[in-house]
Amino acid sequence: MELVSIVIPYYNRGAFLRTTLESVLRQDYRPIELILVDNGSTDNSSDVALERSDNNFTIRVYEDNKPGAAVARNKGLSEAHGKYVYFFDSDDEMSSDYIEEYSDSSTERGQKLREAICKELHLASIEFQSLQGIIDAI
Numbered sequence: 742m743e744l745v746s747i748v749i750p751y752y753n754r755g756a757f758l759r760t761t762l763e764s765v766l767r768q769d770y771r772p773i774e775l776i777l778v779d780n781g782s783t784d785n786s787s788d789v790a791l792e793r794s795d796n797n798f799t800i801r802v803y804e805d806n807k808p809g810a811a812v813a814r815n816k817g818l819s820e821a822h823g824k825y826v827y828f829f830d831s832d833d834e835m836s837s838d839y840i841e842e843y844s845d846s847s848t849e850r851g852q853k854l855r856e857a858i859c860k861e862l863h864l865a866s867i868e869f870q871s872l873q874g875i876i877d878a879i
Contacts, residue, residue, distance in 0.1 A: 745770060745840055746823030750778045750813030751831035755785035758831050762793045765829070770840040774799040776820050778813040781806040786831075 747765055751758055765775055775798050777790045790802050805816040814828055825844055829835070 743824040746821035746826045748817030752780040753784045754831035758789045764834040767837045776817045777802045778817045779804045780813040
C-alpha cells in the first residue's frame, strides 16, 4: 500500500482538534503520515497536537505564522511524503474506512474522487490554455 499524507492546518482549534486527531488515528488504512500545521494559534491547540502520538503513524507538527489557511496547507504539502495527500480541516471527522475507501480506485468513492480530480485538472488545463492564448495575443 502507498503512503498517504494527511495535512491538517489549525488556528485556535483546541476545542475541536482532539476529536479530529482521534478520528485520523482510528483509520484502518496504513501507512499514514499526519502533518499538523499550526497557523499561529494562541490557545491550547499546539498542546493538543503535541500530546497525540501513535506508533502506527508518523506525526509531525510544524508552525507557520503567516496568516491564512492556504499558507498552512501549502506548508503541509511541502512537507508531505505520501503518494496521496488529503487535506482536512481541524474540525473535521472521518470514518475509520475513509482513507481506505478514497484511496482504493476499485470502490465507488475512489472512482468518483478520481473522476472529480480529472475534471478539475482538465478544466484547469483549459483555463490555463485560454489564459495563455490571451497573453500570447497581447
